Amino acid sequence: MKIKRGDTVVVVSGNDRGQRGTVQRVIPNTHQVVVGGINIIKKHQKPVQTGGRSKTQPGIIEFEAPIDVAKVRLVCPSCSELTRVGYAFDEDGAKVRICKQCDAVIR
Ligand SMILES: [Zn+2]
Numbered sequence: 001m002k003i004k005r006g007d008t009v010v011v012v013s014g015n016d017r018g019q020r021g022t023v024q025r026v027i028p029n030t031h032q033v034v035v036g037g038i039n040i041i042k043k044h045q046k047p048v049q050t051g052g053r054s055k056t057q058p059g060i061i062e063f064e065a066p067i068d069v070a071k072v073r074l075v076c077p078s079c080s081e082l083t084r085v086g087y088a089f090d091e092d093g094a095k096v097r098i099c100k101q102c103d104a105v106i107r
Contacts, residue, residue: 002085009072032066078104
C-alpha cells in the first residue's frame, strides 16, 4: 500500500471530493483506507437487550467508513502538492517512499 496511517490525503472522487483528512487505518486486503472526517456514515443504533436491561443507548452513531484507496491522493508533507508515490532506497538500503513532485522522502 502506498498510503500509510498518518498520511494526509485529499479525496479526488465521490461525495467527499476535495476534502482533506488524515489516514487513520489502512486495510490492505480490500485496498481501502479510513480517513478522519471523510465518508461519514450515520447509523441508527438499536438498543441491545440483555436480560431486560438495555446495554447500549439507542441513537445515531457516526463513523468513518473505509473508502477505496484509488479515491484518495497523498498530500506531500514537503511540497504540499497532491502527489503520487514512488519508491527509492535510502543510504541504509531501506525502501522508502518518495514524492514524485519534489523527490522528498515521505516518512
Ligand atoms: Zn513533494
